[in-house]
Amino acid sequence: MEQPERKRNYSRKREAILGAVRSTTCHPTAEWVYRTLKPDYPDLSLGTVYRNLTQFKNDGVIASLGTVGGQERYDGNVMPHTHFVCSVCHAVLDVPGDFVSSRQVEETASRMGLRIDSSDVMLRGVCGKCLKKQK
């Protein structure tokens, strides 16, 4: 079941990619990371960004929010928390507060005979900025 645990060399670009994701709360896409780092790393390639993000995700170093508007969104904050997605501009915002009770989750797991590793709450609607524009 366990992976053979690959050796991992140091890489300046990998560090930069991780740094970029951690430096923002905008829940970036691979494309965003690429465009952000490109000026400082002119020979960075999009493939490398994808490869590293996937690796970080598998290692649990960053989290994925799933796909929003066709693109996967990442999050440097691994602590589980709630997200709000604007259906107009696809912005993703952090929402403070716990929305699900762990008691209820545990109860569900045992009742249905499955293992629950995480619970994500996704709120959908229109963000303040887009509400203004619409009026």
Place this chain on the structure above:
Amino acid sequence: MEQPERKRNYSRKREAILGAVRSTTCHPTAEWVYRTLKPDYPDLSLGTVYRNLTQFKNDGVIASLGTVGGQERYDGNVMPHTHFVCSVCHAVLDVPGDFVSSRQVEETASRMGLRIDSSDVMLRGVCGKCLKKQK
């Protein structure tokens, strides 16, 4: 802001597509709908399935759970409810019970100055079937 409201003709295939999504609790993909109906509608095309599912979704006749394992999953049950996704086989199961309090959602909306239209809870883990296989 409102769409001009298009006229809609009857179509046997469209009805079949809606029926297929409503007939199952497996939260199907476009591909699944296509393969299910193909025997009875030999000249059905995948593009038509996609076009109609998108339309149903926009009309609020069916719901989308977002992308799981690279494919969009639909749900004929429009009533908001909780889902569990198996990270091994990508099965999606319905989970009975309310996980978020509407009071908390409303409070969040007003505090953050945004409009919240829906709240989805997604539980992730391993389903009973896959747990057995793994042991």
Place this chain on the structure above:
DNA sequence: CTCCGTGCAAATACTTTGCAAAGCG
């Protein structure tokens, strides 16, 4: 020297779209 990491481009996988033909009202 021996693997690991990367650029680049080609390959995938899913979904959308243009267009001409067939269907509903």
Place this chain on the structure above:
DNA sequence: CGCTTTGCAAAGTATTTGCACGGAG
């Protein structure tokens, strides 16, 4: 008939992968 729906194939978009080369240990 006029407008809608569809099949088909081509185009699009986001992501993954093969390979040869430069880099870390």
